[in-house]
Amino acid sequence: MARCGGGAAPKGPGPAAAERQRLKEALAEQLRQDLDRLLVEGTHSDVTFQVGDEEVRVHRAVLLARAPLLCERLVGRQLQLHGLEPAELRELLRILYSSDINLKEIEELFMTIIQESNTTTLPNTQKNVNCLGQIKRTPVDQNTPSGAVQKGVPGLVGIEEEIPEAVIDAESNKAAAGNSKVETASVLGEDLLMLYKKCCCPDINICVEGKNFQAHRAILCARSSYFAAMLSGSWAESSQEHITLQGISHAEMNVVLHSIYGAILDFPDKVDVGHMLGIADMYGLDGLKEVAIYILKRDYCNFFQKPVPGKQQPVLECMAIAHSLGVENLYAACMKWVGKHFARCFSEKSFANLPTDLQNNCLVTLINSLNHKNAALRLMESDRLINSLPRVKWTETGCGLGSTASRGMCNLYCCKLPTRSTK
Numbered sequence: 313m314a315r316c317g318g319g320a321a322p323k324g325p326g327p328a329a330a331e332r333q334r335l336k337e338a339l340a341e342q343l344r345q346d347l348d349r350l351l352v353e354g355t356h357s358d359v360t361f362q363v364g365d366e367e368v369r370v371h372r373a374v375l376l377a378r379a380p381l382l383c384e385r386l387v388g389r390q391l392q393l394h395g396l397e398p399a400e401l402r403e404l405l406r407i408l409y410s411s412d413i414n415l416k417e418i419e420e421l422f423m424t425i426i427q428e429s430n431t432t433t434l435p436n437t438q439k440n441v442n443c444l445g446q447i448k449r450t451p452v453d454q455n456t457p458s459g460a461v462q463k464g465v466p467g468l469v470g471i472e473e474e475i476p477e478a479v480i481d482a483e484s485n486k487a488a489a490g491n492s493k494v495e496t497a498s499v500l501g502e503d504l505l506m507l508y509k510k511c512c513c514p515d516i517n518i519c520v521e522g523k524n525f526q527a528h529r530a531i532l533c534a535r536s537s538y539f540a541a542m543l544s545g546s547w548a549e550s551s552q553e554h555i556t557l558q559g560i561s562h563a564e565m566n567v568v569l570h571s572i573y574g575a576i577l578d579f580p581d582k583v584d585v586g587h588m589l590g591i592a593d594m595y596g597l598d599g600l601k602e603v604a605i606y607i608l609k610r611d612y613c614n615f616f617q618k619p620v621p622g623k624q625q626p627v628l629e630c631m632a633i634a635h636s637l638g639v640e641n642l643y644a645a646c647m648k649w650v651g652k653h654f655a656r657c658f659s660e661k662s663f664a665n666l667p668t669d670l671q672n673n674c675l676v677t678l679i680n681s682l683n684h685k686n687a688a689l690r691l692m693e694s695d696r697l698i699n700s701l702p703r704v705k706w707t708e709t710g711c712g713l714g715s716t717a718s719r720g721m722c723n724l725y726c727c728k729l730p731t732r733s734t735k
Contacts, residue, residue, distance in 0.1 A: 327615050327617070328610065328615055331606065331609070331610075331615060332577065332606070335577060335602060335603065335606050336497050336498075336577060337497075338599075338602060339497035339498075339501075339575040339577065339599050339602065339603070340412075340497040340498035340500070340501070340575065342575070342598065342599050343410075343497060343498060343500055343501055343504075343535075343575045343599070344410040344411075344498070344500065345410075346534045346535050347374070347409045347410045347500065347534065348406065348409060348410045349534060350371065350374070350409065350530060350531075350533075350534035351370070351374075351402075351405055351406060351409045351410075354368075354369030354370075355530060355533055355534070355540075355544060356371065356515075356528075356529040356530035356533060356543075356544070357369035357370055357371050357530070358371060358372050358389060358515075359371070359372050359375070359386065359389055359390070359391070360389060360390045360391070361391050361393055361401060361405075362390060362391065362392045362393065363393050363396055363397065363398045363401050364398065366398040368398070368401055368402060368405065370405060371528075371530045371531075372386070372513055373507060373512070373513045373514075373515075373528040373530060373531065374408070374409055374504075374530070374531070375408065376507060376512055376513055377503045377504050377506065377507035377512075378408045378409070378415055378419075378500075378503050379408055379415060379418070379419040379422065381419055381420075381423065382419050382422045382423055382426075385423055385426050385427070386426075391426065393425055393426070394425075394428065395425060395428060396425055404418055404421065404422065408422075410500060411500070412498050412499040412500055494570060494574065494576050494578070495576065495577045495578060496574040496575055496576055496577070497574075497575035497576075497577060498575065501573070501574040501575040501576070502574065504531065504573040504574060505570065505573045505574030505576075507528075507573065508527065508528075508569060508570075508573040508574075511526050513528070514526035514527055514528055515528060515529055515553070516528070516529050516532070516543070516552075516553055516554070516555065517553060517554045517555070518555055518556075518557060518565065519554065519555070519556040519557070520556075520557050520560055520561070520562045520565040521561060521562045522562075523562040523565075525562075525565060525566070525569055527569060529543050531572065531573060532572060535572040535573075535597070535599075536572060536595050536596050536597055537595075537596030538594065538595040538596045538597075539595070540596075542555070559594075560591060563580075563582065563583060564583065564587065564588060564591055566580075567579055567580065567583055567588060567600075568591065568595060568597065568600065571592075571597060571599060571600040571603065572597070575599055576603070577603060577606075578603070578607070579603070579604075579607060585604055585607050585608055585611070586604075586608075586633040586637075588600065588604050589601060589604040589605070589608070589633065589637055589639070590637055592604055593637065605639060605641075605642050608630045608633065608634070608642065609630075609642070609645075611626070612626040612627060612629060612630035613626065613627050613630055613645075613646065613649070616645060616648075616649045619653050619656050621656075624653070624656050624657045624660050624662075624663075625660055625662040627646055627649060627650065627657070628646075628650070628657060628660065628662050628663055628666060629662065630642070630646055631643060631646035631647060631650065631666075631670065632666060632667070632670060634646060635670060647673060647674065647677045648677065648681075650674050650677070651674065651677040651678040651681050652681070654674070654678050654690075654693070654694075654697075654717070655693040655694065655696060655697045657674070658674075658697055658709075658710040658713055658714055659697060659700065659701060659707075659710055661706050663709070663710065664706040664707070664708075664709045664710060665706075671709060671713060674713070675713045675716060675717060678690075678717055679717060682721060687721045688721075690717070690721050691718060691721040691722065694714045694715075694717050694718040694721060695718065697710065697714045698711055698714045698715060698718070701714075
């Protein structure tokens with residue numbers, strides 16, 4: 313059974329900090345690309361900007377997350393804009409959808425264009441519109457017994473209606489956030505995650521273990537190939553406002569949604585990392601998969617640094633997880649580390665409990681790593697391993713593999729010895 317996530321983020325220079333920074337940059341870039349593609353394809357759009365004869369489809373939820381003041385000025389589904397070229401509009405929208413720069417100037421520019429385009433605007437005194445800002449909000453219960461998207465939530469209607477803030481279930485919220493602040497990969501991730509947490513403008517309800525999660529079709533489809541197939545294809549769920557998912561816990565679903573919206577870098581406590589790796593693969597969440605692999609490297613393998621006495625078991629466990637889920641790069645890294653430190657690993661009771669094919673693979677990796685420079689040293693390590701193991705049932709595997717390895721080392725070492733010429 314894989315252990316739970318929730319390890320502390322590394323601080324300061326070193327391989328751990330460098331690995332986390334690499335992960336953060338990769339997640340941020342993936343999120344940016346997904347939102348760029350969402351804008352280009354216009355999937356599940358609910359607002360249209362018209363510039364001349366050209367129409368540009370956009371998503372109210374994304375605008376609300378990135379430019380909430382702009383959404384206060386929007387009424388209806390179609391807006392005619394003047395004094396702006398289509399290419400300029402697309403560039404402004406691209407910045408709103410995917411950039412990490414300060415969006416205040418872009419937002420103000422949009423508001424000026426809307427005001428000057430003779431389109432209908434809302435009075436400045438309107439309330440309960442910007443559910444991400446400081447205007448007073450009206451709470452609703454996200455965990456309604458029926459699980460249906462509530463009628464007052466403007467998922468498919470104009471922004472001029474109230475946009476409520478959900479009262480997040482305490483247990484689900486704790487499961488999602490863990491014991492510390494969730495770190496997102498970028499400012500874009502922070503904005504989208506706030507949109508999800510505040511339950512603004514949802515248009516679909518996901519029920520898991522009787523708990524409801526209100527979300528946005530467009531963002532789900534942009535970030536997950538599984539949801540894209542379910543909600544945009546020929547599945548029955550594509551036309552439904554309420555769907556039920558099986559084979560996943562509500563705590564795990566919280567992690568999935570936090571990853572989809574915020575590109576988070578950690579998992580909360582009490583979440584099985586190995587199981588999350590399988591879920592990430594099933595839901596087509598490459599970013600979540602990378603986070604799971606990062607946590608396995610960090611919490612199980614200590615980024616494959618020198619072994620600490622008695623701490624080889626987590627690496628062996630990680631190797632078994634990677635093998636069972638087909639994560640080849642992680643599996644190869646674990647196997648290489650085990651081969652390098654075979655004397656410590658083969659003496660572990662957890663090694664004796666590994667499947668036979670994994671044990672044999674470890675032996676093959678060890679033998680393939682031999683050369684004339686390390687064969688003698690490895691031979692001495694193998695002899696110490698065999699002599700140090702107690703003669704009990706579970707050590708038979710380690711002794712047997714150690715003996716097999718010793719024969720291979722002897723053969724290689726003898727072959728490399730210089731031969732004495734005779735006359």
